[in-house]
Amino acid sequence: MFAASNLGGCRIKRMKRFNDMTVAQLLAALASPEPTPGGGTAAAIAGAMGTSLLVMVAGLAKSRNNTDDEKAALAKARAAIDPITARLTDLADQDAASFDAVMAAYRLPKASDEEKAARTKAIQSALRGATEVPLETLRTCAAALEPARTVADYGNRSADSDTGVAIGLLKAAAAGAAANVRMNLGGLKDEGFKAAAEAETARLLAAPALA
Amino acid sequence: MFAASNLGGCRIKRMKRFNDMTVAQLLAALASPEPTPGGGTAAAIAGAMGTSLLVMVAGLAKSRNNTDDEKAALAKARAAIDPITARLTDLADQDAASFDAVMAAYRLPKASDEEKAARTKAIQSALRGATEVPLETLRTCAAALEPARTVADYGNRSADSDTGVAIGLLKAAAAGAAANVRMNLGGLKDEGFKAAAEAETARLLAAPALA
Numbered sequence: 001m002f003a004a005s006n007l008g009g010c011r012i013k014r015m016k017r018f019n020d021m022t023v024a025q026l027l028a029a030l031a032s033p034e035p036t037p038g039g040g041t042a043a044a045i046a047g048a049m050g051t052s053l054l055v056m057v058a059g060l061a062k063s064r065n066n067t068d069d070e071k072a073a074l075a076k077a078r079a080a081i082d083p084i085t086a087r088l089t090d091l092a093d094q095d096a097a098s099f100d101a102v103m104a105a106y107r108l109p110k111a112s113d114e115e116k117a118a119r120t121k122a123i124q125s126a127l128r129g130a131t132e133v134p135l136e137t138l139r140t141c142a143a144a145l146e147p148a149r150t151v152a153d154y155g156n157r158s159a160d161s162d163t164g165v166a167i168g169l170l171k172a173a174a175a176g177a178a179a180n181v182r183m184n185l186g187g188l189k190d191e192g193f194k195a196a197a198e199a200e201t202a203r204l205l206a207a208p209a210l211a
Numbered sequence: 212m213f214a215a216s217n218l219g220g221c222r223i224k225r226m227k228r229f230n231d232m233t234v235a236q237l238l239a240a241l242a243s244p245e246p247t248p249g250g251g252t253a254a255a256i257a258g259a260m261g262t263s264l265l266v267m268v269a270g271l272a273k274s275r276n277n278t279d280d281e282k283a284a285l286a287k288a289r290a291a292i293d294p295i296t297a298r299l300t301d302l303a304d305q306d307a308a309s310f311d312a313v314m315a316a317y318r319l320p321k322a323s324d325e326e327k328a329a330r331t332k333a334i335q336s337a338l339r340g341a342t343e344v345p346l347e348t349l350r351t352c353a354a355a356l357e358p359a360r361t362v363a364d365y366g367n368r369s370a371d372s373d374t375g376v377a378i379g380l381l382k383a384a385a386a387g388a389a390a391n392v393r394m395n396l397g398g399l400k401d402e403g404f405k406a407a408a409e410a411e412t413a414r415l416l417a418a419p420a421l422a
Contacts, residue, residue, distance in 0.1 A: 023237055023256060024230040027296055030263035033270050039376030042260040045234060046380055049253040052241035059244050085238055161394040165250030165387035169257055172383040176376035183372040 018045060018092045035103055040095035040134050040180045047141045047173030048088035053166035054081045054148055057155040070154040077147035084144045088173075091137045095180075098133045101126040102184075127187045131197055134180035138204050141174035145209035171210060178205055229256060229303045246314055251306035251345050251391045258352045258384030259299035264377035265292045265359055268366040281365040288358035295355045299384075302348045306391075309344045312337040313395075338398045342408055345391035349415050352385035356420035382421060389416055 018026055018041060026045070029037050058078035063070035105122040109115045148170065152163050181201050185194050204210065229237055229252060237256070240248050269289035274281035316333040320326045359381065363374050392412050396405050415421065 019235040019238075020233055022231055022233055023259075023300065026234055027230075027259055027263045027300070030260055031266040031270075031293075031296065033267060033272070038267070038370070039264055039373035042264055042380065043376050046257045046260060046383070048234075048238055049241055049257060052238045053250055053253055055242040056244060056249070059242075061244070082242075085242065089234065089238070159249070161387070161390040162250035164390045165254050165383075168383040168386050169253065169380075172257070172376075172379040175379050176372070179372040179375045 017089075018096075019089045036096040036099045037092070038096075038099065039176055040099070040137065041092045043134075043173040043176030043180070044088045044092035044095060044137050046169045046176075047137065047144065048085045048092070050141075050148075050166040050169035050173065051081050051085045051088065051144050053162050053169075054078075054144070054151050055085070057159040057163050057166070058151050060156045060159060062156050064154050064157055073150050074154050077150040080147040081144055081151075084140060087140050088137065091133060091140065094133045095130075095137065098126070098130040102130050123187075124189060127184050128190070128193065131181055131184040131188065131193075134177040134184070135197055135201065137177035138174050138181065138201060141170045141177065142204045142207055142210060145170050145174070145207075149209060174205070174210055228300075229307075230300045247307040247310045248303070249307075249310065250387055251310070251348065252303045254345075254384040254387030254391070255299045255303035255306060255348050257380045257387075258348065258355065259296045259303070261352075261359075261377040261380035261384065262292050262296045262299065262355050264373050264380075265289075265355070265362050266296070268370040268374050268377070269362050271367045271370060273367050275365050275368055284361050285365050288361040291358040292355055292362075295351060298351050299348065302344060302351065305344045306341075306348065309337070309341040313341050334398075335400060338395050339401070339404065342392055342395040342399065342404075345388040345395070346408055346412065348388035349385050349392065349412060352381045352388065353415045353418055353421060356381050356385070356418075360420060385416070385421055 016025075018037065021029070026037075030042055055078055058074045058081065063074055102123065105119065105126040108119040108122055110119050145167065148163070148167050152160075152167065155163050178201050181197060185197055188194050227236075229248070232240070237248075241253055266289055269285045269292065274285055313334070316330065316337040319330040319333055321330050356378065359374070359378050363371075363378065366374050389412050392408060396408055399405050
């Protein structure tokens with residue numbers, strides 16, 4: 001349980017962590033007209049399905065040609081990928097929380113000049129958070145796609161389609177996270193932050209493992 | 212609850228429907244070295260996240276230019292997409308069950324010529340099922356991607372990244388399903404069935420909505 005938005009004490013929305021929801025509850029939450037959870041959460045969970053599949057393939061008893069070198073490389077890739085699943089499910093939660101914070105900031109009072117200034121500051125701060133979370137999702141998917149190549153090269157041939165699905169889901173998650181970064185950057189005024197975030201997004205999307 | 216594999220009475224494995232698992236349980240099941248659930252299940256659930264997001268965007272109070280025509284088109288698209296989520300979560304279950312049936316067929320006895328013949332027949336029958344399920348997943352994702360274009364064209368601009376994630380997930384699900392069709396076709400001997408399934412797979416993948 002976490003406080004999805006607790007900005008200025010104006011609203012506290014408690015929600016289950018997505019990890020603890022059933023798949024049916026997650027799908028219903030995505031389909032509901034509430035602003036969260038949205039694409040950022042779905043992307044992170046799709047990425048987590050991808051890393052889970054890679055952990056499975058890298059952990060199979062037999063590798064492609066069943067050599068010790070392949071098995072050592074797969075064990076290393078598996079160790080790198082395994083902790084990423086939990087990072088992605090955390091990011092699924094953080095994505096919803098960060099966007100709830102944006103919504104909460106927009107609901108702040110704007111009667112006086114002081115209130116207007118405080119509200120603008122709160123919106124900018126919340127939008128920055130809502131940019132940083134999908135940017136971290138993008139970084140995390142990119143980090144998983146590097147060792148994923150080892151799994152694609154050395155994993156048991158009978159699981160090739162599992163590896164293919166995993167890589168496809170991680171790429172879709174990365175592209176979705178990048179779309180969310182860019183969407184939220186649009187509302188930000190800090191040109192330095194915007195330029196740096198856009199440059200990092202473009203650089204990550206252009207990495208060989210994501211192409 | 213369903214019998215995941217009950218071929219020749221040799222093994223009955225009961226499992227929860229994926230809809231009723233928590234996300235954490237689903238991810239753990241995907242990561243486990245058990246042959247199922249695998250990429251076919253992950254692809255179908257990713258597709259279901261995509262259709263859920265599209266239902267959300269198509270159901271928002273405001274459309275892109277907030278015209279009656281747009282809202283009517285979105286309502287029609289939403290009605291077409293909404294039932295697809297449940298079809299995809301059913302296919303997630305069926306995918307695991309069909310592959311469990313393949314595994315069960317391979318475990319049948321093969322001491323006598325009669326047993327060998329029965330086993331070969333059972334394997335072929337199970338592989339055909341394990342091809343038909345991902346082919347249906349591919350058809351279903353393709354069917355969702357048609358009305359998804361209406362959502363992309365007329366959905367509220369503030370949800371463009373949600374629509375983008377949805378379409379990305381449905382395309383990844385379709386590609387993953389196609390990879391599973393082709394993987395399982397490899398083991399089939401019925402050339403007529405193989406040619407027809409491959410032709411339909413190629414045709415669906417080449418559809419404009421999937422390109």
